[in-house]
Amino acid sequence: MSASLPRRALFPALILLVGLNLRPILASIGPLLDQIQCDTGLTDSQASLLTSLPVMLMGLCLLGAARVRALLGERGGIALGLTAIMLACLARWQWATVPALLVTAVIGGFGIAIVQALMPSLLRHHAGDRAPAMMGLYSTAIMGGAALASFAAPRIASTQGWLVATGIWALPAVLAIAAWWLASPPPQKAPQGSTATRIWGNRRAWRLLGFFGLGTGAYTLVLAWLPPYYTGLGWSARQAGAMLAALTLAEVVAGLAVSFGVGRFADRRPMILLAIAALLAGMLCLCLAPLTLAWAAAGLAGLGIGALFPLGLIVAMDHGESPAQAGQIAGFVQGGGYLLAALLPLLAGVIRQNLSDLTPAWWLMAALCLLLAVLAAGLRPGDRLSPLPLYGA
Template sequence: MTERIHRHLFTASVILVGLNLRPILASIGPLLDSIQRDTGLNDSAASLLTTLPVIMMGVCLLATTPLRKTIGDRQGILLGIALIFLACLARIWWPGGAPLLLTAAIGGIGIAIVQALMPLAIRRNAGGAAASVMGFYSTAIMGGALIASMASPWLSEKWHWPSTLGFWALPAILGIIAWLIGGDRSEPERIVAQPGIYRHRRAWALLIFFGLGTGAYTLVLAWLPPFFTQLGWSAQAAGNILGALTAAEVVAGIGVSFLVSHSRDRRPALFAALALLLAGMVMLALSPLTLAWPAALAAGLGIGALFPLSLIVALDHGEGSQVAGVILGFVQGGGYILAASLPFAAGVLRQNLADLTPAWWLMAALCLVLGALALRFRPSDRISTQF
């Protein structure tokens, strides 16, 4: 196999694997009212169907180095996809509230393993195109959410919701096959522990930035459809608004993939993404029915650019794949735990206030915090291997 063919196969396998990292989350929101009705889950407990996988993703990502030492990158990614497959499949036969939470945790572990190891595999296999392949990978993640959010309400009209949730085991099979054919072929690295990153202020700034930015993604993923069904929309229409938002995310992610290599300074792109996200949140808070579609477009473009950019900025700070791996494990691990707090807080607000508008205002305020953090991310900054 020539080097060029391998790189094309590797990129294709990365995309197919990435498509499987969000359907287990994105398929919940459009079906949440039916799930709650049949299982008796209240709003706070129902929010755990999205929050729990994100928490598990964070906890597992903090253990990136031990994970790599134990199972290796190639086998680890394969294991992660297999866990996603099993979690989706189990939902067909065990659809109760407790089994749904258990499969959410299992799926979250699978997602975490892939997300801990894939950026490092990309950095080793993609060479000078690593930033672009990372952009395609991030876009594929959002693309999986788009497909699941739009297809799930339609599938649920033909099947009951447990079968709809279980359907997403099928693309996981494709991801497994793709990774077996075109996955990581690089020589295994000698993995050296890099303790002490938690003492580095810049690492914490990157963690908070990634966590709050990803929190916007998990927030809309979990609660945008229920927000609109509460306003009188049908489940199909609410799924479509989430689909439109996710489609905008994909467009923004593709744009980042093609443009990211043109400048080493990521801050102008970060500020543009945050401005769009802020505009979307304000429109949802002030006039959700009149401005639903412009709000979805603006928020989607902002989130879609912010997610890959935050990963790329974290990669920029590492000198070599070893340091980059430690940084990404810390940033994503703690960041996902932080991100999980936003959909859970929104669930508590909805249960106690019967209104999600304060959640949109909260995210709007956090955009200002993110802007202040982005000012610090100069292209010349690096994190020392000595931490």
């Protein structure tokens, strides 16, 4: 019993460390995109793939979360995912070509996908009633890693070059691998005789997927294109990276607020609608006065995105009757949601390549905020996904 106490005490720290490694490979690109395009000939459409490809792969892998868990196990699978992220970063440190960037986007996306496929059920198994708070902590760590990378990458690049700035994130991945392998919780056996939920035909599951996907789409959109948008308006890479860092720090603040406050509200909808309102206000600032209201846009959009991401996961997990069912639902919602989210940066890249302007992408996201509100209104507390009906709401 006493031997397990250190592991229990380290569990939140491990979750933080793993989460911090899940976004630097994506967030380090945006502030340096102009320089990368200049050196490699990367087009806007190809640049969008550096975000969209990993996110698409994350979605595909997460749709098979149960199979991933059965094949790899939580402990070994998360270690494998972190190793893939490390290898992708190391490769970026060495090769400055378009094919290398795209291949490492796939490898890194594969690693992120494995971790995110396994983490929800692991949290439900090991955190119990504290799972919503731990999910908020994990989500906040993910956003914290993005903030660190977006702020540090242009500063590292100014002295060491963009290869180092995009590859150096292999080092914290090595630390995370070692810590996880030494101190991660023991494997859990899958529950026997559990009833599977028939998710694909369930309208409530698709509502959850749409809600998570559009909210996460706002995140992938700003992650990929906010810095290039502002360098196009005359800002330096450092300034644009600092703005993305400020946005992601606002996400961290919102994520922490959700983590510590979500347990007080059985009905998540007031928090969700407040987050959507903040995101909408941020998008309108980008559309109407991008220079005058730049920092207001970053703060408001960051608060909205930072709250929507963990709330999307928490609400999905709320619909499970057991850890296994919660993991199944979360895998479906994240998997399809990331596939949906991957479309927004891809569409923005096409818009920029053809119109030389990203403003229509911000208007599109503002309109999608209204759809988000409609989806959120139907997420009543206490609802569960039935294990029986194929077409129940």
